[in-house]
Amino acid sequence: MITPDILPILRCPADGGQLTLADDPLIQRVNKAITDGTARDQLDERVIDPIEGGLVNSQVDRLYPIRGGIPTLIVDEAIGLAGISEGE
Numbered sequence: 001m002i003t004p005d006i007l008p009i010l011r012c013p014a015d016g017g018q019l020t021l022a023d024d025p026l027i028q029r030v031n032k033a034i035t036d037g038t039a040r041d042q043l044d045e046r047v048i049d050p051i052e053g054g055l056v057n058s059q060v061d062r063l064y065p066i067r068g069g070i071p072t073l074i075v076d077e078a079i080g081l082a083g084i085s086e087g088e
Helices: 024-036
Strands: 053-056 062-067
Touching: 024 053
Parallel strands: none
Antiparallel strands: 053 062
């Protein structure tokens, strides 16, 4: 997982902004959207693999998934949070 000392140096690969760790309720909502088939990546492809954590960009519109303790900081693989982040 991401340790507190490394978090400040991680940046969003799309805009260079600060990333923050997703909280548990958001992780649960994203995993529910994945299970429901409504989670989409930046290429509008369905996300099928559940996540164990995530890094959220400063606009809170995309989440970079963490699987197996490794963050995926690839813009195209970020999960869109429209309709997920507020629990809509």
